[in-house]
Amino acid sequence: MTPIPGAGEILARYPSKRSALMPLLHAVQERDGYVTEAGMEEVADHIGLTAAEVLGVCSFYSMFKRSPQGKLLVSVCTSVSCMVNGGEELLAALRTRYADDPDVTVEEVECLAADDGAPVMQVNYEFHERMTPAEAERIVEDYKAGRITARGPSGVSR
Amino acid sequence: MTASETRIVTKRLRERPDDSWTLAAVKQTGGYDSLRKALAMDPPAIAEEVKASGLRGRGGAGFPTATKWSFLPAGVEPRYLVVNSDEAEPSTFKDRMLVERDPHQLVEGIAIASYTLKVHHAFVYVRGEFALGAERLSKAVAEARAEGLIGPNMCGSGFDLEITVHRGAGAYICGEETALLNSLEGDRGFPRIRPPFPAIAGLYAKPTVVNNVETISTLPGIIEMGGEAYGALGVERSRGTRIFSLSGNVNRPGNYELELGLTFRQLIDDFGGGLAGPGPVKFFIPGGASSQWLTAEHLDVPLDMDLVTQQYGVMLGSGAVMVYNQDVCPVRVALRLAKFFAHESCGKCTPCREGTGWIQKVLYRIEHREGRPTDLDLLLDVGDNISPGLNAPFSQTTICPLGPSAVSAIVSLNKFFRDEVMAHVKEGKCRAA
Numbered sequence: 001m002t003p004i005p006g007a008g009e010i011l012a013r014y015p016s017k018r019s020a021l022m023p024l025l026h027a028v029q030e031r032d033g034y035v036t037e038a039g040m041e042e043v044a045d046h047i048g049l050t051a052a053e054v055l056g057v058c059s060f061y062s063m064f065k066r067s068p069q070g071k072l073l074v075s076v077c078t079s080v081s082c083m084v085n086g087g088e089e090l091l092a093a094l095r096t097r098y099a100d101d102p103d104v105t106v107e108e109v110e111c112l113a114a115d116d117g118a119p120v121m122q123v124n125y126e127f128h129e130r131m132t133p134a135e136a137e138r139i140v141e142d143y144k145a146g147r148i149t150a151r152g153p154s155g156v157s158r
Numbered sequence: 159m160t161a162s163e164t165r166i167v168t169k170r171l172r173e174r175p176d177d178s179w180t181l182a183a184v185k186q187t188g189g190y191d192s193l194r195k196a197l198a199m200d201p202p203a204i205a206e207e208v209k210a211s212g213l214r215g216r217g218g219a220g221f222p223t224a225t226k227w228s229f230l231p232a233g234v235e236p237r238y239l240v241v242n243s244d245e246a247e248p249s250t251f252k253d254r255m256l257v258e259r260d261p262h263q264l265v266e267g268i269a270i271a272s273y274t275l276k277v278h279h280a281f282v283y284v285r286g287e288f289a290l291g292a293e294r295l296s297k298a299v300a301e302a303r304a305e306g307l308i309g310p311n312m313c314g315s316g317f318d319l320e321i322t323v324h325r326g327a328g329a330y331i332c333g334e335e336t337a338l339l340n341s342l343e344g345d346r347g348f349p350r351i352r353p354p355f356p357a358i359a360g361l362y363a364k365p366t367v368v369n370n371v372e373t374i375s376t377l378p379g380i381i382e383m384g385g386e387a388y389g390a391l392g393v394e395r396s397r398g399t400r401i402f403s404l405s406g407n408v409n410r411p412g413n414y415e416l417e418l419g420l421t422f423r424q425l426i427d428d429f430g431g432g433l434a435g436p437g438p439v440k441f442f443i444p445g446g447a448s449s450q451w452l453t454a455e456h457l458d459v460p461l462d463m464d465l466v467t468q469q470y471g472v473m474l475g476s477g478a479v480m481v482y483n484q485d486v487c488p489v490r491v492a493l494r495l496a497k498f499f500a501h502e503s504c505g506k507c508t509p510c511r512e513g514t515g516w517i518q519k520v521l522y523r524i525e526h527r528e529g530r531p532t533d534l535d536l537l538l539d540v541g542d543n544i545s546p547g548l549n550a551p552f553s554q555t556t557i558c559p560l561g562p563s564a565v566s567a568i569v570s571l572n573k574f575f576r577d578e579v580m581a582h583v584k585e586g587k588c589r590a591a
């Protein structure tokens with residue numbers, strides 16, 4: 001297995017090793033597509049924790065996925081400003097459209113801080129605003145076809 | 159007369175919409191001049207300017223910034239500055255704009271604050287979902303370091319400053335400052351019991367100031383214009399400008415930087431282009447999801463942090479204003495907010511962990527025509543276990559304000575929409591479209 005990319009630089013940023021825990025989990029997720037058990041053990045080794053302690057932190061945060069995901073993570077906001085502008089309908093349409101597509105994972109998320117562009121979705125943490133179901137599907141298809149370059153699974157630029 | 163924006167924090171990003179985040183644009187628009195001006199002053203003199211400006215925290219609590227700074231014990235080092243960019247209060251979207259579109263202004267503000275507070279290592283906790291924001295801020299930090307504007311001997315001042323950009327990973331609770339510190343230390347985002355306050359024992363148990371992005375981004379403007387000139391803007395104890403995030407049923411949702419003291423009506427009509435959909439305004443949430451609600455009769459209330467709390471029991475909070483038209487069902491909005499708070503409760507305090515779940519479930523059955531006549535009172539009883547008395551400003555049985563925040567919507571339902579809630583229960587119908 002390749003070492004965690006940038007681990008040395010990440011550890012050097014902090015006065016305390018333990019502060020590198022979340023950045024290392026992001027790095028593992030970038031490398032492996034999600035946070036695997038082996039990845040958590042690696043992070044634990046870097047910091048001097050047990051894998052269980054790392055899991056205890058990892059599982060607290062919704063961006064750390066502990067099961068395989070589609071290459072594209074489509075996050076649809078249904079919070080109050082998106083709700084009154086079609087967010088729930090957008091989510092339902094995308095869930096139906098990509099129900100059987102292993103490359104696309106659709107999730108419902110809380111407010112993404114883009115309410116002036118409601119309804120909003122992110123694709124691998126890239127914002128897309130004022131969505132209609134048709135426009136959102138067109139954008140996801142553009143990602144699938146490589147016409148838009150997707151960020152990595154933790155939102156890092158490729 | 160139509161009111162206009164007063165652009166201090168948003169000046170560069172409005173004037174240079176295509177490149178405001180780049181070093182080239184920053185250099186052409188006086189970037190880091192305020193830092194150089196500050197470095198020629200004594201740190202206590204800078205703190206005096208901030209005090210004279212009347213600047214109060216822009217994250218939600220509105221605590222006077224200079225006072226917060228003054229709590230750092232003298233002579234104890236190391237000490238830290240932590241900038242809270244974990245913006246996740248529903249319908250608040252100003253900090254994301256500032257981080258994405260003027261990251262150098264934030265870096266400059268951090269440098270000014272750090273020099274003032276004798277901080278040599280500052281952290282910015284950026285919400286995990288803000289991928290572009292974290293990227294641009296990291297680039298701005300690297301550029302500033304390469305230019306000698308921060309880093310060792312910043313601007314030739316002999317002062318050293320490191321800035322570390324830290325990405326969160328999806329947890330609203332980390333916007334609460336002590337939960338943020340735990341998260342930054344590599345732990346679950348559980349709030350800490352105070353005292354000790356972060357000023358005494360914060361990050362790594364060292365003296366720490368936690369300030370919001372907008373608060374810190376305002377510092378270059380205050381140093382440029384002088385604290386007194388900034389403090390001449392505003393009303394009563396709400397000095398200067400604030401960015402209001404306007405959303406919901408309005409024609410032109412967006413961030414508007416306004417002198418404090420204008421009214422909600424001016425914000426909605428003059429800037430937001432008025433209500434979208436059937437009027438009049440049915441209700442609005444004036445300060446983020448945590449605030450209690452107001453209705454059309456309150457539109458002429460001024461944007462004054464203290465007055466709205468003392469006279470109307472609401473808060474300006476994070477500056478988010480959500481507006482709803484006659485088609486919107488208040489039960490549906492309350493249910494969606496309840497779902498949010500139940501999801502985001504960290505689980506540390508029993509009244510919040512259990513109570514937010516109860517509130518969501520009871521609202522769910524009301525919304526789905528399975529409510530009972532006693533349900534509204536049941537909700538208030540659950541709320542009273544979290545925030546005894548159901549007053550504003552609130553009391554709390556929890557460590558942090560998340561639990562009491564979840565109670566605001568049901569108190570508002572009871573205050574303004576009891577009839578509509580009971581119509582759901584008794585007639586099995588929703589009066590909204």
